Amino acid sequence: MNAMKQALLATYYYGSLPFRQWSNAQAARAGNAPVMVLFYHRVADDRPNDWTLSTKQFERQLNWLLPRFDLVSLEEAQARIRAGANARPAVSITFDDGYADNCRFALPLLIRHRVPCTYFVSVHNVSTGKPFPHDAAEAQPPRPNSIDELKTLADHNVEIGSHTRNHVDLGRVADPARIHDEVVAAGHDLAKLLGRPVRYFAFPYGLRENLNRQAFDLAQEAGYVGVCSAYGGYNFPGDDAFHLRRIHGDSQWVRWKNWLAVDPRKVRGRQRGER
Numbered sequence: 001m002n003a004m005k006q007a008l009l010a011t012y013y014y015g016s017l018p019f020r021q022w023s024n025a026q027a028a029r030a031g032n033a034p035v036m037v038l039f040y041h042r043v044a045d046d047r048p049n050d051w052t053l054s055t056k057q058f059e060r061q062l063n064w065l066l067p068r069f070d071l072v073s074l075e076e077a078q079a080r081i082r083a084g085a086n087a088r089p090a091v092s093i094t095f096d097d098g099y100a101d102n103c104r105f106a107l108p109l110l111i112r113h114r115v116p117c118t119y120f121v122s123v124h125n126v127s128t129g130k131p132f133p134h135d136a137a138e139a140q141p142p143r144p145n146s147i148d149e150l151k152t153l154a155d156h157n158v159e160i161g162s163h164t165r166n167h168v169d170l171g172r173v174a175d176p177a178r179i180h181d182e183v184v185a186a187g188h189d190l191a192k193l194l195g196r197p198v199r200y201f202a203f204p205y206g207l208r209e210n211l212n213r214q215a216f217d218l219a220q221e222a223g224y225v226g227v228c229s230a231y232g233g234y235n236f237p238g239d240d241a242f243h244l245r246r247i248h249g250d251s252q253w254v255r256w257k258n259w260l261a262v263d264p265r266k267v268r269g270r271q272r273g274e275r
Contacts, residue, residue: 006254013258020261024089027262031085034262035077035235036069037092037228039202040249042099042142043106051097051134053251055105061249061256062109065091069260073116073159074200074226074244081241091260094118094228094246096163096202098126098145103153111156119153120163120202120228121145123186127193133167147193154196161200162187162224170203171210183215184222199225206230206246216243232259234267 027033041051043058065071070090072080080086093110095102098121110117121144125132131141145153154160164170165186173179183201191198201219203210206229219227226244233245250256259266 006252009258010254013254013261016264017261020264023264024262028087028089031087032237033086033089035072035080035086035090035092035237036260037074037077037094037235037244037246038249039094039096039206039228039230039246040106041096042101044099044101044104044142047138047140047142053249057251057253058106058249059109060253062113062115064257065260066113066115071115074118074228076116077235077244078226078241081235081237081239084238086237089262092116092118092244094120094161094202096120096204096206096230097122097132097167098150098163100143100145100149103145103149107153107158111158116157116159118159118161118200119150120161120200121150121190122163122167122204123165123190123193125167126150127189151194154194159200160190160194160196160198161202161228162190162198163202164204165189167204169205169210170212170215171205171207173212176214179212179215180218183218187222187224200228201226202228202246203230232266234262 040053043053043055045054070088072090072092074092077090077092080090125144126147129144135141150160164182168182187198201224208231211229216227226242228244228246230246232247235245247259
């Protein structure tokens with residue numbers, strides 16, 4: 001975000017904040033407080049790229065969240081959505097891909113604060129150690145998590161979810177057999193490697209054009225209890241609790257807070273119950 005856009009957003013955010021605080025309080029009293037799901041990729045201080053957040057930024061975001069929201073698991077998030085009423089805004093934290101660097105700072109920090117987390121991994125990469133497709137061109141690509149690391153995380157109550165087998169854009173896949181392999185078979189294989197159930201699935205890339213109706217249906221038929229997208233969006237009580245919309249853990253502080261403080265423009269533009 002350039003300096004002009006950042007200044008304009010800051011003006012909008014701080015100027016609308018009193019109204020938002022009043023509106024959010026009214027929504028909470030009416031049992032319509034949102035359930036927001038954040039997603040991150042890699043938290044590290046070396047080799048930064050578009051999907052890396054620094055350790056300082058991540059800790060700052062967590063410290064801002066802790067006194068303001070109920071930090072809940074995806075399971076609890078879904079329960080609040082299904083209940084049709086939620087009296088306090090809630091946030092669930094997730095990660096995509098499966099970067100080993102997250103075990104150095106971000107995940108230990110969440111575990112220390114007893115903050116629930118769902119960790120979506122691409123099965124081929126974590127089982128072979130090969131870099132993710134979007135990192136392959138780097139001279140020293142970041143290492144994916146190992147299966148042993150994932151087992152240790154699971155032992156500390158981090159929920160491990162599936163992020164396809166090969167980090168594929170399912171919006172561009174039409175072959176039913178391949179969709180089944182990336183969504184269903186990959187989840188089964190991950191469960192065998194971990195020795196525990198895999199209950200959640202997240203679409204790679206996760207924008208509207210990267211979603212796939214057949215993949216949604218297969219995920220539900222296969223027994224996943226929830227599927228995550230990543231195009232930005234709020235979940236409100238009474239919405240479809242199977243499809244969880246997520247907000248990016250943005251490195252731009254004002255833009256990130258603008259989402260979490262419930263931007264009324266984004267609420268007006270949402271399509272309730274959309275898949």
